[in-house]
Structures are given as C-alpha cells and as structure tokens.
Amino acid sequence: MVKLKIDNYDVEVTAGTSILEAARSVHIEIPTLCKHPDVDATAGCGICIVKVNGRIMRSCCTPVAEGMEVITSDAELVDVRRTVLKLILSNHPNACLTCIRSGHCELQDLANTFGIKDAPLPNLTKRWPIDDSTKALVLDSSKCILCGRCVEVCQNQQNVWALGYQNRGLATRISPANGINLADSPCIKCGQCSAHCPTGAIVEYDETQKVWDMLNDKDTYTVVQIAPAVRVAIGEEFGFDFGENLTGKTYAALRRMGFNRIFDTNFGADLTIIEEATEFVRRFTQEPETLPMFTSCCPAWVDMLEKYHHDMISHFSTCKSPQSMVGAMAKTYYADKMGLDAAKIKVVSVMPCTAKKWEIVRSEDMSSSGFQDVDVSITTRELARMIKQAGIDFRTLPEEEADNPLGEYSGAGTIFGATGGVMTAALRTAYYYITGQELGELNFSEIEGLEGVKEATVDIAGKKIKIAVAHGTGNIEKVLNTIRQAKENGEELPYHFVEVMACRGGCIAGGGQPRVMLPGQPKPRGITDDIRRKRAQGLFDEDLHAKNRLSHHNKSIQTLYEEYIGKPNGEKAHHLLHTHYTARERYKK
Amino acid sequence: MGDTSVATQVATKWRKKRGSLIMALHEIQDVKGYVPWEDALEVAKTMNIPLARIYEVLTFYNFFKLEAPGRAVISVCTGTACYLKGNDKVLEEFKKELGINEGESTSDHSFHLQCVRCVGCCGLAPVCVVNGKTYGRVTISDVHNIIDEWRRKIEEEDKELAHG
Incomplete structure (x- = not known):
C-alpha cells in the first residue's frame, strides 16, 4: 500500500x-x-x-x-x-446542434463545466470525408479529438485491428490502414469504438427515419421485436437506474409509435435454443469430430470468424441468431397463420448492437422468407430517440404485454443478453434432450460474471461436457489456440461447447446501448463494469422470477413446431432457421 | 496485382526477430522505391503483424513512400545555406516546369520532386541532387536543362528496354 x-x-x-x-x-x-x-x-x-x-x-x-x-x-x-x-475546440466542428451525440458528449459536457462561453481561437477543423460504408457505424474524423480510446478498444480489447493512427502531428487521423473505408477493413461492426468514443466521431448509423417512413405507410404491416439487452438499458435514456427492466413500458411505447404487432426477440432466443441444443446433442452424440461447437448469435463474432478463423468454420453452430429467426418466422409462419401478404410486412428489430445492422444483409440466408427477413435493425439509442420524438412520456407509461405468438418467452430467452446466458439456456434444454429430465439447479455460477474466459464441466447423464464462455473478442484467441493445439497434438478436446459474445459483458454492453450519465455516476460516460453488472443482473433477475425458465417449455414455440416447422434441425428448420458461413479476406483488395 | 515475391522474401527473413518491421519495410522500399499496398499486406500475413500497425509505421515516418515515385528523383536542398542562397526560387521553378508540388510525382512517373534538409556540401549552395548526381550553384535558368538532361536519359533507358 x-x-x-x-x-x-x-x-x-x-x-x-x-x-x-x-x-x-x-x-x-x-x-x-x-x-x-x-x-x-x-x-x-x-x-x-x-x-x-x-x-x-x-x-x-x-x-x-x-x-x-x-x-x-x-x-x-x-x-x-x-x-x-x-x-x-479550435480543432473541432461547431456542430453540436446537429450532432447525434449532443447531450451525451463528454467534450460538450466539459466545455460546459469549465464555462467555455466563446471560442477565441480560430477554428482550424480539418474536414474529412464521412465514412458510413459499413451502414452500421459512421466515422466522422472531423469530430475526432484523437483521445485514442477507440484504437485501444479495437486493437487491444477486441483484437480486431481495424482502426489505427494514420500520419502524425496535425495530419494525424484515426482510420483503417492507409485511410481505406471501414467496410473494406477487418472491422466487425461491434461498435465498441462508438461505445467508448467521448464525442460524436464514431456513432451508430441512424436509421430512425426509415422506421418512421414504414410506420407512416398505411399499406405496410409493421412488426417490431426487441432484444433481451434492450429492456435493461433503455430506461437509462429516461432517468431510470442502470439495469432496471422496462419490458412492459417498451412494448407500450412501441405500440403507441404505431407498430401493428409487438414481438420479442426473446421468443427467437427460445427458438434458437431448440435448434442449437438439438444441434449440439447431435454433434456430441453422433459427430464428435465437429466439436467443439461455437454459438453463433453474435454477428460481430460471425464476422470475425469468417475473416480471421477460417479453420474453425465447421465448428460454428449453423443456427441463425434470434433476431433473424424472428424475422423469418414473422414473414412465413405468422404471415401464413394470419393470412397476411408477406410482401407487405416490414420487420424492425431493436438491438443493443451495431453489428446487427450488418447481420440482416450478411448473406442470402437472411432472406429465407423470400424477402429480407428483417428490414431495419435499430439500436437502443435510436429507439430512445424515436420515443422522445414521438412525445411519449416513457417514465409514466403503463406497462403492456407483447403480442402472440411471437411474443411469448422463457427466462432462458431473457438471459441471452448477458455473457454466460446463451450457454446456460442451451444447457438447460440440452440436458432435457439427453436425459429426458429437467436440471435441478438451473444456473451455472461458474460461467456468470465478467472474467474474460470462464470454464466449467457439466455432468449430463454421466457424460462430462466441458464448456467455455468468452466475451470481448480479445479473449477468444486464447480459447481457439487451446483447441488448435489439442487437435494438433491429437489430445482430448479442451471444450465441447463454447459461447462467444463480441462485447465485454455480452449484448447488455453492446455498441448500440445508451451512454448517458446518471446522477452520481462517476465520469466518463459510457459503459463500465459496474453498469455491465447491473444490466446483467436485470436480466438474470427476470429469469429467476420467470414462471417458465426453459425454452422447450415455451408453449408458443411448441405450437410453432407442431403447426409449421416440424422437427428441430429438420428440412424446414434448415431452410428458415439455419445459415452458412464463408471464409472471407480481412481486407478488400 | 503486383509481384510481392520481394515482400515474401524480406518478411520471411525478418519474421522471427521482434521489432524488425521497420527493417523489412526499408528493404522493400530499397528494392521497389516505395511500399505498395500488396507488399504491406504480404508483410502483415508473413510476419503476423496487423496491417493497421504496419500503416501506423508507414505513415508516421516521412521516409516511407506509399506510391511509386518518379524515376528521376529531384531533391532540392532547403537547408539553411541553400535556402539563403536562393533554392526556394529554384524549387518554385521546378514546380512550375514539372507542374507538380513537392512530394509529388509527374503523371508519367518520370519525375519526383522532394525537399531535403542539407546534403552535406554547403560550399556548393544552392544544391540539387538527382538520383545521386549533385548539381552545385544552381540557378533558375539551370532548372530547364537539368530536367531536359534527365528526360533524355529516361528516353534512352526506355529505348534500350524496348530493344533488349
């Protein structure tokens, strides 16, 4: 000391x-x-x-x-x-009024705190072309103050190395190598740069107007889904405490905004578990050479795998993410059931994530309904903006329910939003599939919390299943190398099942989550481990008190299989709920 | 896409030695006159260094060129002695004659114009160096002749190449 x-x-x-x-x-x-x-x-x-x-x-x-x-x-x-x-400020545009970060900007905040009333120095701001090539993130270098947080996050925390410093002195700029566009770089769109940027230099690609246009079009049948992590963060934009679960208010706000149907991505999470647990049991019992299996709900992780880890592609679960599953089901099963023309349905998803914007167009599989399954993906921050624009008093809004049938969900679906949650949910159902009995203790405390890589061994009918949970893409390399080494030496596999989430803490700390300051919160703004814990707690608490905590007991899911899909991992499931992966170069030539 | 065998060779040589990225990039520029994008990619792959880091180095140091320089590299000394003796005006004349700014190459890649700070023969100020050949006590009226001399050399080289 x-x-x-x-x-x-x-x-x-x-x-x-x-x-x-x-x-x-x-x-x-x-x-x-x-x-x-x-x-x-x-x-x-x-x-x-x-x-x-x-x-x-x-x-x-x-x-x-x-x-x-x-x-x-x-x-x-x-x-x-x-x-x-x-x-x-002499090297920063005077554009606060039209800046998307206005009100949440640390530079603006400090300028206020220190009473900078005028700018007596001449403004020498360099104008750079705005890079919105990813259609997920927008990099406006003119607003960059070269603090280096995004570079630290991108290089050292995420191990992506899309961003770096270019040139030096006054000409310094943060961008991908040689100043190329983000879309041509190894960027995985995780948005952690934007979660940490103190100003408006890297922000989400705002698509709120697209959603308003859909809502204003009388011929369009609008369907919305909200991701697990959104419900425990959206409140921060309206003065609620970190981690407060506001599912009912969010449904109510969406209904008032004019959506025809309010569905929940948690339903998709339950559906993902049915498919993923089935896939895991199949691989574990019949195709051990395809183990370990990696979870695939995280689009930034999918992007990283396709660019960085070509040797691991066959180990990736072919299950689509909950977002994509809900999109596909809305435009097929739900359209059929309700006699709706799928061409007129537009699916909007609200996600804690910027990479989800990329996921909805990542391959032809994302149009399995014959149309693009999810039409627009907006972040939690964008939804908050829309609720404010609509003049909805979120704080006093009464709670409402989601619509059926794509709105029912289990506690297992809820915890998808936090690190360890997907693995926990999958094990609950896999245990039932293998043993025909339900697990006694439904939580696995070893894989909760913020340790970068968490490991555990689960006993299922006398078989030891070795699992790992990694979050923050900088932590995954270690897990992969352990697997590679064991394979090379012909040793026993270190893991059978691995969960990966690209962002530290999981989706609750995604690149699209609010970054507001609440009274008493130490600066700086944006995500910290304390906030991560509170948001994750919000999800795990809901699970703990849920009537149903098991995906395979979700009644709407059971009906969906009886009425429409047939068998998990069956032909129809493969067409609508699974996808393929392709090895890609990190840099476009 | 250009031939990256030089980069492969150089990167293979240096890959085991920590902190040798700059050496590898130097060697590539020695051979090619600049470090092309494809070569940087090849170094990234072979030495297992992220391309973003390689470009952090390439763009930090003035020395590295990212585009093919002209074949005749005209270095105008703007060190104290040469500057005082009028090399600023000589530089302007080169810019005017070639139609380029300092640090740029002509569109036919014949000439590259750059400033250097002292070449170590201040007694001859003002000094210009073209591909290693030194010109002392340069005046504005010499500029045209120097360019002409090197244009002819380049043309001869081209002819030899065509016949050879």
Whole structure:
C-alpha cells in the first residue's frame, strides 16, 4: 500500500494505482477526455493534469508514490484545463446542434463545466470525408479529438485491428490502414469504438427515419421485436437506474409509435435454443469430430470468424441468431397463420448492437422468407430517440404485454443478453434432450460474471461436457489456440461447447446501448463494469422470477413446431432457421 | 496485382526477430522505391503483424513512400545555406516546369520532386541532387536543362528496354 495526500486528504491505495483512480477513492473527480476504465491510459487529452509536489503532471498515467502531495484543482490548473479545452475546440466542428451525440458528449459536457462561453481561437477543423460504408457505424474524423480510446478498444480489447493512427502531428487521423473505408477493413461492426468514443466521431448509423417512413405507410404491416439487452438499458435514456427492466413500458411505447404487432426477440432466443441444443446433442452424440461447437448469435463474432478463423468454420453452430429467426418466422409462419401478404410486412428489430445492422444483409440466408427477413435493425439509442420524438412520456407509461405468438418467452430467452446466458439456456434444454429430465439447479455460477474466459464441466447423464464462455473478442484467441493445439497434438478436446459474445459483458454492453450519465455516476460516460453488472443482473433477475425458465417449455414455440416447422434441425428448420458461413479476406483488395 | 515475391522474401527473413518491421519495410522500399499496398499486406500475413500497425509505421515516418515515385528523383536542398542562397526560387521553378508540388510525382512517373534538409556540401549552395548526381550553384535558368538532361536519359533507358 502507498500513502499519499490528495487535496489534503490522506489516501491509501495499492501501488501502481494512478493518481486519477486514487482521487476517485476520496470522491474527487478529475476531468478527463481520454482515460476510460476499460482501457490503458493513452495520455492523449491533457485535461487530467494535477500538481504533484508543485509540478504539473497527467494524473491518468502517473502512478501514486509514497508521500506524494497532490493538488487536483486550483486557479492555475483550471486555467490550463480551459486552455487545453479551447485548443481542442479550435480543432473541432461547431456542430453540436446537429450532432447525434449532443447531450451525451463528454467534450460538450466539459466545455460546459469549465464555462467555455466563446471560442477565441480560430477554428482550424480539418474536414474529412464521412465514412458510413459499413451502414452500421459512421466515422466522422472531423469530430475526432484523437483521445485514442477507440484504437485501444479495437486493437487491444477486441483484437480486431481495424482502426489505427494514420500520419502524425496535425495530419494525424484515426482510420483503417492507409485511410481505406471501414467496410473494406477487418472491422466487425461491434461498435465498441462508438461505445467508448467521448464525442460524436464514431456513432451508430441512424436509421430512425426509415422506421418512421414504414410506420407512416398505411399499406405496410409493421412488426417490431426487441432484444433481451434492450429492456435493461433503455430506461437509462429516461432517468431510470442502470439495469432496471422496462419490458412492459417498451412494448407500450412501441405500440403507441404505431407498430401493428409487438414481438420479442426473446421468443427467437427460445427458438434458437431448440435448434442449437438439438444441434449440439447431435454433434456430441453422433459427430464428435465437429466439436467443439461455437454459438453463433453474435454477428460481430460471425464476422470475425469468417475473416480471421477460417479453420474453425465447421465448428460454428449453423443456427441463425434470434433476431433473424424472428424475422423469418414473422414473414412465413405468422404471415401464413394470419393470412397476411408477406410482401407487405416490414420487420424492425431493436438491438443493443451495431453489428446487427450488418447481420440482416450478411448473406442470402437472411432472406429465407423470400424477402429480407428483417428490414431495419435499430439500436437502443435510436429507439430512445424515436420515443422522445414521438412525445411519449416513457417514465409514466403503463406497462403492456407483447403480442402472440411471437411474443411469448422463457427466462432462458431473457438471459441471452448477458455473457454466460446463451450457454446456460442451451444447457438447460440440452440436458432435457439427453436425459429426458429437467436440471435441478438451473444456473451455472461458474460461467456468470465478467472474467474474460470462464470454464466449467457439466455432468449430463454421466457424460462430462466441458464448456467455455468468452466475451470481448480479445479473449477468444486464447480459447481457439487451446483447441488448435489439442487437435494438433491429437489430445482430448479442451471444450465441447463454447459461447462467444463480441462485447465485454455480452449484448447488455453492446455498441448500440445508451451512454448517458446518471446522477452520481462517476465520469466518463459510457459503459463500465459496474453498469455491465447491473444490466446483467436485470436480466438474470427476470429469469429467476420467470414462471417458465426453459425454452422447450415455451408453449408458443411448441405450437410453432407442431403447426409449421416440424422437427428441430429438420428440412424446414434448415431452410428458415439455419445459415452458412464463408471464409472471407480481412481486407478488400 | 503486383509481384510481392520481394515482400515474401524480406518478411520471411525478418519474421522471427521482434521489432524488425521497420527493417523489412526499408528493404522493400530499397528494392521497389516505395511500399505498395500488396507488399504491406504480404508483410502483415508473413510476419503476423496487423496491417493497421504496419500503416501506423508507414505513415508516421516521412521516409516511407506509399506510391511509386518518379524515376528521376529531384531533391532540392532547403537547408539553411541553400535556402539563403536562393533554392526556394529554384524549387518554385521546378514546380512550375514539372507542374507538380513537392512530394509529388509527374503523371508519367518520370519525375519526383522532394525537399531535403542539407546534403552535406554547403560550399556548393544552392544544391540539387538527382538520383545521386549533385548539381552545385544552381540557378533558375539551370532548372530547364537539368530536367531536359534527365528526360533524355529516361528516353534512352526506355529505348534500350524496348530493344533488349
């Protein structure tokens, strides 16, 4: 432990702690634009300066030392911070009114805090072409303050390496190699760059107008589905606490916006489990050479697999994601059942994710109904924007129910949104398929929580099933290499079943989730482990209290198989609920 | 797509040695005069270094060229002595005659114009160097002749290539 004084308060913290973090422990908030708890300090912005024994230093990258005397704020420090802010603003467009991040922007927030009323320095903002090539994310380098968070996240946390620094000095720009477009780069559209960007430089590709146009078209039958993770995050946009489950209010808001039918992606999650558990049991009992099996609900992980891990393609579950399954079912089963013309149905999905925008057009399999199965995928942030535009008072809205039959779901479907949830849900059903009995304890505590790679062994009818759960694509390489090595040496497989979610914490911390500041929340804005835990808890709590916690007991799912699909993994299931994967190059030539 | 065998060879040579990316890129530029995109991709694959990192290095250092330079590289010294002796005006004349800015190549890839800071013979200021040949006490009226001399050399080279 190291003892020091911060603003005359005695502080004792472990060696190696930065001054910035140490200050937090005595309730002192040092402003910063670049340091984020998820990533290493880049020392990029110069806002977090403090005085250490009289000398001005950056607190984000200066570790505490015994006997240090730190001043975090005085007239001189405030003056320097103001100057640094003015310099940043001199290289930043004056476009707050029309910026999608307005109100959620850390730069705007600091400019307010420090009372920057005018911009006395000439504005020298460089204009770069806006890159919306992915149709999932929009990179506007003109708004970039070069804090480096996105680069840290993309390279070190996600191990994707789409983004990097180009050039140097005044010409520095963050972009893919040689300034090419994101769509031509290895970008997997996970959107973690956008979840961490302090300004509006990387944001979601906004498609709210497309949805309004559908809602305003009288000839269109609009169907909407919400993903598990949306319900425990949307409230943050309206002042609710982190992790509060607002499923009923969200249904009500969607109905008031004018959607003809409100369905739930959780139904699709239950359907995915029926198909995925069946597939796993088949592979485990009949095709052991195709093990381990990887989950495939996460589009960013699918994209990464197709670009980075060609040798693992045969190990990928062929199941479509819950989003895609609901889309396919809405335009086939539901259309048939209700006598609707599928051509007139438009399916909108609300997702915590930017990569879901890519998923809906990723291959021909995504048009299995004969039409594009999901027409538009919007993020939680976009839905919040629409609810506000519609003038709906979300806070006081009474709760409503979803529509049938694609609205019923089990607790297993709900937990799909958090790391460990898909594996838990799948094991519950796989256990039943193998033994004909239900599991006693329905949770697997070893695979919950924020450890990067979690492992467990589950005993099913005397057979040991070895599972792994990885989240944050930077953690998956380790799992894959263990598998590769075992295969090469002809050793026993280290795992039979592996769950992967591209974002740390799972979908609850996806690239499309809110990034608002609630009172009492330490800065910076955006996702932190504390928020991840609360949102995940929101989902696991719903499961714990659900009447039905098993996908295979979902009555609407049972009816769907009886009336329409037939057998899990059967011919119709393969056509509508499964997909193929193709090895692709990381860079388009 | 260009021939990337040089990149394969160079990258294979350096792949086992940590921190040798710059060496590999240097060698490719030594042979090709620049580092083409395909070669950078090949280095990424062979040395198992992300392409984003390779371009961070390539675009950080002024030395690396990402596009094929002209065949005759005209280096105009803008070091203190040469600058004071009027090389700024010589540079302007080269720009005008060739129709390009510094750091650019002519569209037929014959000439590349660049500024350098001191070539170590200030006694001859102002100095220009073209492909290793040094011109001292250059005046504006010399510019046309220098370009002409190298245009003829390039034409002769082309003829030899065509016959050979």
